[in-house]
Amino acid sequence: MKAFKLHNPTDLESALALLDTPEARSGATRVLAGGQDLLTEMKEHLAEPDALVNLKHIPGLDQVHAGADGSLEIGALCTLAALEEHAEVAQRLPALAQAAGVVASAQIRSQATLGGNLNQRPRCWYFRSEHAPCLKKGGTECFSYGGMSKYNAILGGGPSYIVHPSDLAPALVALGASAEIVSAKGSRTVALEKYFTLPSESDVKRETVLQPGEILRRVLVPAPAANTRSSYTKFREKGSFDFALASVALALVLEGGTIRSSRVVLGGVAPIPWRSKAAEAALEGGQPSRALFEKAAAASVRGAEALAHNGYKVPLAKGLVIRALEELCA
Ligand SMILES: Cc1cc2nc3c(=O)[nH]c(=O)nc-3n(C[C@H](O)[C@H](O)[C@H](O)COP(=O)(O)OP(=O)(O)OC[C@H]3O[C@@H](n4cnc5c(N)ncnc54)[C@H](O)[C@@H]3O)c2cc1C
Known part of the structure; x- marks a missing residue:
């Protein structure tokens, strides 16, 4: 690992000032949270x-504030273990508590933070190999397109075919969350659905709208509407700890036996948490039944284009959508 200078600011203003120099803005300075991804990246060059x-010495950044109106503000430094165990998160936002509980291992969850989880870099093995000069590292080619593509995207891919690795991201998008972003210049709030960027729509080397000098300060989750149910269902290759091969986050309002509205967001299949408005339209106004769930599942993967080794993700994602709907509407 290359030697580096470690700053330990004890207030947010000092941290933002350290990120507001020309050198820092050029990428020479990075933000450290739990270190579970960044330190690995540094060790692997x-x-x-x-x-x-x-950021860990800044008081208050790890706090969860439950509003009287049912909303939640979750500090970016909140650990995944704290999220998983937080009573109000479990009660108001089951999808988020469930997603936090299936990230990595208990040891990693005790250090990893919300902000780090949402801003972690992709796990594509070409990206993770220092010897593969892939598109995301400034090269000219996404090697997964003609190479080993088992873990890559079936939706929204091109020119890069990474999948977004975070379990929290689909859950928070399904729950309609927003990201509060701060820099030395001020703050802005972005719907989390717009926080993540497709490689075809912006700089292929980045995965979010975060600009140099900015950090994610907290995530704001609105109060769920009355009669909202939510869940996070994940399929992974290795049961003990593993990234999602596919997952689905659901939030739906079920009233009097009718699905009034829903948000359906797939994980592990696209470069961003993949919200399927087609699946949501298929569910809206419907009464829970196997036939309705199959229709929504088919809609959720509409437009999927498998690469050489990841065609299995299409039936896998559909099966997860059906299973999640059956469980949530039971
Ligand atoms: C073995 C293993 C298995 C894993 N399995 C899963 C899994 O199943 N599901 C899953 O979702 N993840 C998984 N992960 C990834 C893990 O969840 C992330 O590495 C972790 O959440 C990162 O959080 P951190 O606080 O340690 O971030 P760091 O490593 O400190 O930072 C990660 C990145 O985010 C940036 N960053 C951190 N905080 C902020 C902030 N507030 N604002 C702006 N940028 C910020 C950093 O600069 C860095 O680029 C796994 C990791 C390992 C090692």
Whole structure:
């Protein structure tokens, strides 16, 4: 690992000032949270910053604030273990508590943070190999397109075919969350659905709208509407700990036996949490039944284009949507 300078600011203003220099803005300074991804990247020479700004000594950034109106504000430094165990998160936002509980292992969840989970880099093995100069590292080719594509995207791919690795991201998009972003220049709030970027729509080397100098300060989750149910269902190759081969986050309002509205977001299949408005339209106004769930499942993968080795993700994602709907509407 390349030697680097470690800054330990104790207030947010100092942290933002450290990120507001020309060198920092050029990428030479990175933000450190739990270190579960960034330090691996540094050890594997995928990231070689000159300096890190450690956010862990800034008081309050790890807090969860439950509003009287049922909304939740979750600080970016909140660990996944704390999220999983938080009583109000479990009660108001089951999809989020369930997603936090199936990330990695208990040891990683005790260190990993919400902000780090949403901003972690892709797990594509070409991206993770220092010897593969892929598109996301400034090369000219996405090697997964003609190479080993078992874990890559079936939806929204091209020119890069990474999948977004976060379990929290689909759950939070399904719950209609927003990201509060701060920099030395001020703050802005972005719907989490717009926080993640497709490789075809922006800089292929990035996965979010976060600009140099900015950090994610907290995630704001609105109060769920009355009669909302939510869940997160994940399929992974290795039961003990593993990234999603596919997953589905659901939030739906079920009233008097009718699905009034829903949000259906797939994970592990696209470069961003993949919201399927076609599946949501198929469910709206319907009464729970196997036939309705199959229709929504088919709609959820509409437009899927499998690569050489990931065709299995299409039936897998459909099966997960059906299973999740059956369980949530039971
Ligand atoms: C063995 C293993 C298995 C895993 N399995 C899963 C899994 O099943 N599901 C899953 O979702 N994840 C999984 N992960 C990834 C893990 O969840 C992430 O590495 C972790 O959540 C990162 O959080 P962190 O706080 O440690 O972030 P760090 O490593 O400190 O940071 C990660 C990135 O986010 C940036 N960052 C951190 N905080 C902020 C902020 N507030 N604002 C802006 N940028 C920020 C950093 O600069 C860095 O680029 C796994 C990791 C490992 C090692």
